[in-house]
Amino acid sequence: MPGPSFDRTSSDRSVIVIGAGPNGLACAHRLASKGRKVTLIEAEAHPGGGARALPDLAPGLTPSLAHLVWQLDPRVEAAMDLARHGLAWEATDIPTTVIGREGNLVIRGALTDGPDAAAWKELHQRLMSFAAALEPFRRMAPPRLQAAGNSWGRLAKNLIGIRALGTRDFRELLRVILINAHDVAQDELSDPRLRAALCFDAVLGAWAGPRSPNTLILLLDRLAGEIAGRKGALALPKGGMPALARAMANAATAAGVSLRSNARVSRINIADDQVTGITLESGETLAAPLVISAIGPKATILSLAGAQHFDTGLVTALRHQKSRGGTAKLHLALSALPDFQGADPRARILLTRDEHEVETAFNPVKYGEVPARPVMEVVIPTAFGGTGAHLLSANVQFAPHAPKAGEDAARAQMLAACMTRLEEAAPGIGALITKADLLMPYDIERQFGMAGGNWHHGELAVEQMLFNRPIAPLSRYATPLKGLWLTGAGTHPGGMSGAAGRNAADAVLEAKA
């Protein structure tokens, strides 16, 4: 595969970035601060992508698709100086409360109560050390043996870093790296609530149950992040997720990025086998020799640029790339704070009594059906400061992305199942609801342009990670089409930490240098 190439004689330093999600913002910021003339195109009225503000559910209650931050790339956080641009944290150490059969269990990082307190501490520390050893790979373009421009030095350093875990831990990492989360929970823990939490977090946002192969690596990937220097953090920005988006947008604008909202790209223009710019739905054309798309590899290649500009093998591989969303998003406007059996409302509340419930909730989704007992991650962002009316935001797993019963029927079924589950965990909550809104994976696909409604614009699964993300020939952010680059959650390492945006920008800068 020919590598990325540039017209080195071109003096045009303008760059168009499509999609102002966290990765698009991080990428645009990086390029602008290196002297590029960057235009960031956003289809919606507000930047932020998955972190952007959705329409108010009720006055003052502003939901967003993402409701917590697991990781923010430290390079991005430092370079964008987000604190100066208005980002403050409500909390970076949000505890997790599992609503169990025998009462609630609170987990704060490695600390918890109950019979497994010691086992959990040891397991958590081990998983954190594995995650830390793997983390450096998130900060580099994936290596490819046959591609030019591999940073062999960094690769060697990262591999040595893994080996430096020591013989015992290195061997253990090799044993568990491709294992499923359920087996680890069974091996290491006895408290069903802890097992449930481990299994839930491993498959959050994935199209996989905890017994599906290779699910532990998803948990390691989740734990690899940090926020404000805190490893394994779980955070909520002051003012909610849209505040993070605003701070990133402010930082990008301050660096010289020209942000254009309400501008939807209808196509990427190509002449003489190289990118010449974009055309907006309004008909307006913007010229640039370099276009970086953060809106998802499938949409970028197959729709905006057009499959006819790419080889059959690449198009087929990309079409077949798995992108099934299994997570629905529930937003409830409540007249008062609900009571989850005495749980701290500022905790992340998991509604899963044991690991089997997570797996059982996944089973029907394989066949396009709605589970009777979904498992849920509940966050009440208004509990941190609001009074009166409250917003409940929940990730509900699992939801079919292509339901057999039809979209509306499945949504109604899912909402009913959620309400039953919530009423059981927080008796009386039903009476507090003033408005409810449920986004099924297909709704998420429509509103956010995520293929299949998958958070990552392509499933984050071991066979679609690293040099296979989104597919091998596109894994180093460049595409075979001169001037077209990819970033966003659909590229390595996935997620909304900004790492993919930063990596892509670095790849562009290195290739151009």
Place this chain on the structure above:
Amino acid sequence: MSASPSLHAPQALNHFRSPLAQTPFHPRTNAANRLQGWAPWAGYMTATCFGDSTMEHTAIRNAATLYDISPMVKYRITGADAVAYLNRLTLRDVGKLATGQVHYTAWTDDLGKVMDDGTVFRLGPADFRLCCQERHLPWLTETAWGLDVGLRDESEDLAALALQGPVSATVLQEAGFNVQTLKPFRMASFAFQGTDVLISRTGFTGDLGYELWITPDQALPLWDHLMQAGALYGLMPAGSEAVMLARLEAGFITTGMDFVPVQHAVREDRARSPFELGLDWMIAWDKGHFTGRRALAAERDGKTSKWALVGLDIPGNVSAEGAILYFDKRREAGFITAACWSPTLKRNIAIAQVEARHASCDHLWVEIYALRELQYQKLMLPVTKTARPFFAPERRRATPPGRY
């Protein structure tokens, strides 16, 4: 719920009794095949030789022969985007092909490695037939994604005969098919016993010749009709041995024999690009994107081709089939993929793949093991690069065709 009835009453498993399919001409080719020499071709039985390959080859060059090409893989491509589709799939510009015209082309994978070669027949403005050696339906289907085209494997819907040799036009004339104005790589349709027979001036012998395409149920009447028309002109059936000899004289390459199609290559270094097979003249660089274009442009610009396909002249009369080529008699520099002592040319010829740096064939030697009365004798002979086709008589192109 009841299980499918086929689970309880399996069909008689007797396919193994005739593992190779028979072409629509089988009753005739079988009767004529005195030695019962058969070989598999795309799942069909094909006659290797009807009795005397030398006589059959002599007929190709001096009279006329019928060769059953029904096993050839045939795809029908129709629809508004048929031209765009074939331009995406293949190397040449199908837009330049007129209705009623045929061209020889090839196609590659993403990395610019050849998957197959074949012929494209333009049957109408948005109606094409692609004939080739290998089966490609998955690749063809994948290439069609997003385009308005219909694809059909019509390999079994058509019987086909190659009528080749200097008197082939005369035989057709005798059979009532007026092909006087038919130019090379053109086709025309003729009425035949209530159906149509499509006749294209194409072939695999490098001689004057035609290919006839008809529905399978009219295959036997067509065979009989042609054999009768050609009886006084020395028309005889030919087997694959004679045809392969003729194709080598013509300098044509064959998928699977002169190169390994990339999709079947087990060893990574067996894949070949069009440059490495001498097919780069096909590449229509200005027609827009096609699969493999960027890899091929990089190969062209970087001059990174590793191999070259060459025609060779070898002294003596011992065929160099399968021989290895050496630079200065010492270092391996290539290998022979097809070779023969050509009865037509009275020359010892070969097609070879040589390392790109030895493309001139200077100081190349071939090591031949000559079997002489039970004993192999090793010959080390100097080779000379020579142009392909080795044999290209003017009669193959003359229109109207000569009457011999």
